[in-house]
Amino acid sequence: MTERRLRLRPHTEADLPNYVEWLNDPEVTEFTALESGGVTLEGEREWFAHISDPECRDRNWAIEACGRHIGNCALHPDGNGQTAGFGIIIGDKAQWARGYGTAALREVLRIGFAEMGLHRIHLQAFAGNARGIRCYEKCGFRHEGVLRQARFKRGQWIDIVVMAILREEWEADQCSNS
Amino acid sequence: MQQLVTTIQGESVLLRPSQEGDAEESARVWTPELRHMYGGSATAAGRPTVESRRRGNEQMAASGEHHFAIEACPEPAERADGRYIGFVGLKVNDEEQSASYRIGIANPEYWGRGYGTEVARLMLRYAFETLGLHRVHLKVAAYNVRARRCYEKSGFRVEGVLRQSFQVDGEWQDDVLMAILREEWECMVATPISRAGEVVIRSYRSSDHAKMMALWDACGFEPGRNDAEVILSQRAADPRGLILVAEQDGQMLGTVMGVMDRGWGWVQRLAVDPERRRQGIGRSLTQEAERRLAALGAYRVVLLARRDSPAAVGLYRGLGYETWEPVVVMSRRLDGEEETQSGHQPH
Numbered sequence: 001m002t003e004r005r006l007r008l009r010p011h012t013e014a015d016l017p018n019y020v021e022w023l024n025d026p027e028v029t030e031f032t033a034l035e036s037g038g039v040t041l042e043g044e045r046e047w048f049a050h051i052s053d054p055e056c057r058d059r060n061w062a063i064e065a066c067g068r069h070i071g072n073c074a075l076h077p078d079g080n081g082q083t084a085g086f087g088i089i090i091g092d093k094a095q096w097a098r099g100y101g102t103a104a105l106r107e108v109l110r111i112g113f114a115e116m117g118l119h120r121i122h123l124q125a126f127a128g129n130a131r132g133i134r135c136y137e138k139c140g141f142r143h144e145g146v147l148r149q150a151r152f153k154r155g156q157w158i159d160i161v162v163m164a165i166l167r168e169e170w171e172a173d174q175c176s177n178s
Numbered sequence: 179m180q181q182l183v184t185t186i187q188g189e190s191v192l193l194r195p196s197q198e199g200d201a202e203e204s205a206r207v208w209t210p211e212l213r214h215m216y217g218g219s220a221t222a223a224g225r226p227t228v229e230s231r232r233r234g235n236e237q238m239a240a241s242g243e244h245h246f247a248i249e250a251c252p253e254p255a256e257r258a259d260g261r262y263i264g265f266v267g268l269k270v271n272d273e274e275q276s277a278s279y280r281i282g283i284a285n286p287e288y289w290g291r292g293y294g295t296e297v298a299r300l301m302l303r304y305a306f307e308t309l310g311l312h313r314v315h316l317k318v319a320a321y322n323v324r325a326r327r328c329y330e331k332s333g334f335r336v337e338g339v340l341r342q343s344f345q346v347d348g349e350w351q352d353d354v355l356m357a358i359l360r361e362e363w364e365c366m367v368a369t370p371i372s373r374a375g376e377v378v379i380r381s382y383r384s385s386d387h388a389k390m391m392a393l394w395d396a397c398g399f400e401p402g403r404n405d406a407e408v409i410l411s412q413r414a415a416d417p418r419g420l421i422l423v424a425e426q427d428g429q430m431l432g433t434v435m436g437v438m439d440r441g442w443g444w445v446q447r448l449a450v451d452p453e454r455r456r457q458g459i460g461r462s463l464t465q466e467a468e469r470r471l472a473a474l475g476a477y478r479v480v481l482l483a484r485r486d487s488p489a490a491v492g493l494y495r496g497l498g499y500e501t502w503e504p505v506v507v508m509s510r511r512l513d514g515e516e517e518t519q520s521g522h523q524p525h
Contacts, residue, residue, distance in 0.1 A: 080344060080345070082345065083343060083344075119342065119350070120341070120342055120343060122340065122343075142341075144338045144339055144340055144341060145336075145337045145338010145339065145340075145355050146337055146338065147315065147337055147338070147355065147357065148313070148337060148357060148359060149312065149313055149359055150274060150276065150313065150315070150357075151274055152273070152274055152275065152312075157312070162337075162338050162340070162355070164340065164341060164343075166341060166342055
């Protein structure tokens with residue numbers, strides 16, 4: 001049901017003020033490499049220009065729920081063109097824990113495997129990001145490893161969990177779900 | 179972070195800056211198996227040209243990584259005449275205080291002979307002691323079993339396996355992620371496994387500083403300008419220098435320093451807790467310093483001892499040291515201070 005209310009669409013310039021607000025919120029960026037503060041509209045415009053450049057191979061989407069912009073997600077293809085990294089942020093805190101992240105990720109997996117023909121999609125998550133990791137597990141990602149004390153944030157060393165899903169695993173999930 | 183040292187001398191390798199002739203040598207010894215070890219085809223035609231190797235070397239040097247050419251010199255006598263066998267690099271991420279490690283031994287004659295392990299140990303020492311990093315990590319093709327064994331021997335631990343993360347000759351292959359943390363490295367190199375009551379001799383680490391200053395104080399050493407924690411840590415990390423600590427159940431009993439000057443190894447500032455003298459601690463420290471200086475290429479050890487300290491002179495005579503007649507110790511004060519009656523402290 002949630003999935004019907006959710007849509008991925010290209011970014012517009014009008015989305016940028018939302019990112020400035022969200023990415024300066026320490027709660028939103030708690031499990032990201034971003035330090036809170038310092039994100040400016042000018043910086044976001046540069047980012048928008050970068051992702052709009054035809055040379056940019058990243059696929060970025062704004063996440064919309066019931067017509068409302070709530071976050072963003074992206075696939076970053078690796079140099080080989082057959083594998084890609086995934087990243088997501090739900091910036092609108094009122095929309096957390098409603099299944100939108102999971103729905104968005106399912107749609108990204110469909111695009112990545114069925115449309116782009118990828119072989120493997122991988123991601124990194126802060127070990128303390130239990131909600132995120134549960135979402136990735138639900139979508140079929142498997143744990144591949146833990147990078148110990150790989151980041152330093154807010155005075156602490158952070159372990160990074162590495163997860164991935166292979167095309168064959170995604171295809172098997174589609175069969176069992178239908 | 180800038181490159182702090184330009185050469186690192188090991189027992190059978192020398193790490194030095196890239197130089198003229200390295201590209202020719204690496205193109206000459208290249209084999210397809212080398213390409214395969216880095217995730218490339220095992221069978222494809224084509225080999226690198228000198229020009230492409232030169233460009234590769236230039237890119238590596240310009241990438242901001244701490245980069246060294248590896249020269250093999252299996253015998254100390256060959257040191258002046260080493261042979262280029264590959265490269266090694268650490269790409270540092272300042273924010274995370276970590277670095278990724280990469281090494282390439284291009285010459286197949288030098289595979290499987292322990293060079294990779296020795297280079298890894300030297301580079302980990304450089305990473306943790308000289309650069310003060312927190313973590314060193316790497317990615318290796320799962321089928322490159324020889325490299326994985328070498329990294330494990332050097333102290334890296336497996337952190338994960340990236341399943342089917344790249345393709346070689348049409349087959350999907352796994353990558354293995356490995357890393358070593360500073361604390362693991364310190365445990366590995368600096369603390370031999372000690373039983374209760376056993377006296378162990380190990381390398382100095384920065385956390386020893388306060389105890390070492392207290393010990394020197396108890397031994398009557400004058401405070402020196404160069405005794406700050408950071409300077410001593412650099413000294414301990416300098417491949418030509420060493421600082422050793424004798425310890426029992428966590429208590430510091432003695433310390434000694436050493437430094438290489440060409441073929442001479444200087445033994446300096448031997449200090450033993452006044453309450454624990456005449457128990458062989460000074461002797462063990464001096465012998466360990468000699469062993470390590472010899473490993474760095476010393477053919478002679480030299481030290482200064484106080485004429486008015488029969489205990490010190492006796493200790494060294496017992497180890498085979500003799501007054502060296504051709505040498506006169508000469509000295510002059512530069513700070514304009516009066517000479518005290520006791521003279522300089524032997525440093």
